[in-house]
Amino acid sequence: MTVTIDYKGKIVFITGGGRGIGLAITTAFAKAGATVIVTYTSKDPKEIVEKISIEFKVPIHVYYCPGENTNRVNEVIELSSKEIGEIDIVIPNAGVSLWRDTVDMSDSELDWIMKTNLYAPITLCRGFVRHWLGMGASIKSENDPGKPLDIEKINLNKRILVVSSISGVVNMRPQRQMAYNVSKAGLTMACKSLAGEWAKYGITINSISPGYVATDMIKEPPPGEGSLWPLKWKQDTPVDRFAEAEEIGQMVVLMCSQQSSTFMTGHDLIIDGGFTTY
Template sequence: MNTPIRLLPHLVRRVPRASSNAVRASSLAAFASRRCFSTSRPLKNAKDRGPPKPPSDDKADAARSFLGTQKRLPEFNLTDKIILVSGGARGLGLTQAEALLEAGATVYALDRLPEPSAEFPKLQAKAQNELGTALHYRQIDVRDSGSLTQIVADIASEHGRLDGLIAAAGIQQETPALEYTAEDANRMFEVNITGVFMTAQAAAKQMVRFGSGGSIVLIASMSGSVANKGLICPAYNTSKAGVIQLARNLAMEWGQYGIRVNTISPGYIVTQMVTMLFEKFPERETEWATQNMLGRLSKPQEYRGAAVFLLSDASSFMTGADLKIDGGHTAW
């Protein structure tokens, strides 16, 4: 037998129809009183508004002028910074120098070549005529530590500061370990480790001298973390492993002066020298591409952003780190 449910009178609250209508009316009045829906200023139809007015030329010019200045992503801005790039006469070093110039820095390329590459004068003209900054060249072999230190000191004295360094100078030699000579090994280490060390030291001395800190980036390689399959370069790979460890130690010692030290470890890059290598070993172009997760080789332009990032305040809390840009090669 179903028992009907009875609601006790004291548990039921009835709202009079008149009062509910009043609440509804007062809510509508409150909504209508808002500025976004005012009964005294009705909205116009779209056709009554006319076509949208284009921004004035002054505003458009102002917006464009913000690009590359402290008004947009100011932490990436390098305006008025003085930055050195060793190995900057060509290849990866010159490509990264271009990015630093576009971010506003004044750049000094250091290299052992009597004359930089044919692209260098073009970039100099772009820096002066389009970017409002400057690109300079100083010939120096990083193995000549005395002259290197003096050149860096002269540059810093001229500007009263030194803010950054990319140490990209390095050499490569492909020789089986059983055939390597002590002379060849020592030459590799002298350029790729000692030369990098002395370049970083020369820059750090000026940063300490002027007391403004700075950022130092050493170009290492994914070959400093793995043995490249099929690439017989025991001394080169060892030297790049040494660069990674060197950066950690310099970061530890120089952090007290506000100097950050990091490394970039590129993967295989298609440069002019590598293109010539492919002519001798055409199979490598295909094999190397299959050894990373993206299935292709990199271009020098793909390391531009990393240079600006590490030398700017965008990486202000980053030191003693290795930034791998290798298409996932070392992450298998």
């Protein structure tokens, strides 16, 4: 039997979907026929995603949405749902890294890592689930009445797949990145926790933890001792190569499909070429 994955009629929301792994995820969903919504913080990817839109003949929409700005995130959730349609799949992908000894890390740097990599994906998921439940994405006050009393168990048939990292599983080396490791470990556990909490709403929540991927970080390592790090990373990867971003994108599409995601929730899939086997 031939297995085909068709996302025609589906709308996918991808944070940081205009570069790196996020762009590969955008491309994979577009190739599968989905309408895609991409958010960005720094560089507008409109020209890049327009080429993908034309190639695969699907709409791709772009919104400015810094993940640490919860008010803007909730605004984009409501706005995109109104302008494009109800979102079926959410991919919290955006993240940042910082190679810094902990004794040299400032409070602002620590806040930046945690807010972007951990806090932002959680508030994004919360906003979408509130929206799907008809509550409105924003929490107005600490005395917010919560979900409607008549909502106990429903089947929204929604998917959330979060891009985490093997840095949440093992202590990476030789770079120093405690804050990044902690943020990703927390993110993976957040997905497991939310999967149990929101399963009764017909929402599956899973995560992927990629190893080293051939993105800008690999191609343009930091100067000095950092220039030797990619060689060490490759040596520690049993398959003796880095992943291509397209491989990650294709796996995300598979994991969110009706063929694979109806019973899988709370799972973290490690895609690392064997790195964490040591």
